[in-house]
């Protein structure tokens with residue numbers, strides 16, 4: 001059975017969410033700190049300005065018309081704010097929220113309690129929606145389009161289909177892979193938004209705000225170091241901030257200065273571009289084992305003994321964005337910048353760092 005989370009529009013939206021059931025959905029990343037750091041309303045979110053602006057207009061229009069908000073699909077690499085948007089939107093609308101994960105909805109019957117429990121105008125958030133099995137996806141179609149489900153009772157010749165009306169609701173789907181969603185499901189979302197990596201300034205602002213929430217002192221230089229080491233991702237910025245805070249507490253008087261941040265991040269093996277050891281291992285494998293590519297991602301995954309999904313969802317997006325690798329029809333290939341970052345000359349060039 002999937003785990004169900006229901007937050008109602010009134011008393012179940014505590015100021016301090018650490019007591020709420022929100023944490024039950026993804027225990028691996030919802031520590032108390034995580035919940036405390038997550039913005040509660042869209043106007044507290046940093047960056048993603050255009051996406052937030054469009055969503056605010058849709059939320060505002062739905063509120064003014066007293067109609068449910070159209071279904072929303074959010075896509076982008078992990079840690080960029082999909083869940084944050086999905087939890088802020090119902091709070092801004094003043095409606096309840098249910099949270100489910102695509103991976104846990106194995107059969108239509110698993111989805112049934114969420115659909116029948118959905119209050120008028122409420123939000124159902126399905127994380128990793130690309131992992132819904134086909135049968136569950138097809139069961140969703142009439143629910144999304146006409147707020148109706150078709151339930152088959154009995155078997156064989158005695159089987160009959162019963163239609164059941166649902167209260168109008170809003171589905172928010174999040175995915176790291178829009179490419180894996182079937183076209184009929186994708187087309188049923190009225191609003192589709194892609195979340196991109198955050199700029200250094202935006203990450204610095206997040207780090208500053210979150211340091212205050214964690215009641216610690218942080219100087220500008222430290223915030224910049226942490227932002228630079230965060231691969232454009234707020235979740236990583238939060239993790240780095242907590243690490244630097246621990247380091248400052250253990251090795252110094254608790255104040256996070258630029259020097260302390262540099263020493264703490266060096267210890268994690270994070271380099272100038274913010275790449276962590278896993279990123280560098282990926283680049284080094286392409287260089288050393290596959291002579292700079294092109295190479296299929298499966299071959300790299302096998303060599304690194306890592307799941308292919310981890311590489312495509314978590315490692316590659318930032319490396320592609322920073323132009324250290326490119327995806328060609330024949331596979332992944334190191335760019336000149338990629339070679340240079342590893343201290344190597346690209347093929348055909350003799351001098352180190354020659355352009």
Ligand code: ADP
Nearest residue numbers: 037038045046078079080081082083084234235
């Ligand atoms: P995703 O669902 O895309 O994997 P989350 O929404 O869970 O990512 O974001 C991870 C963490 O990053 C959140 O707990 C929050 O603290 C922080 N975060 C994400 N987006 C923002 C933002 N726009 N402004 C401030 N913090 C953010």
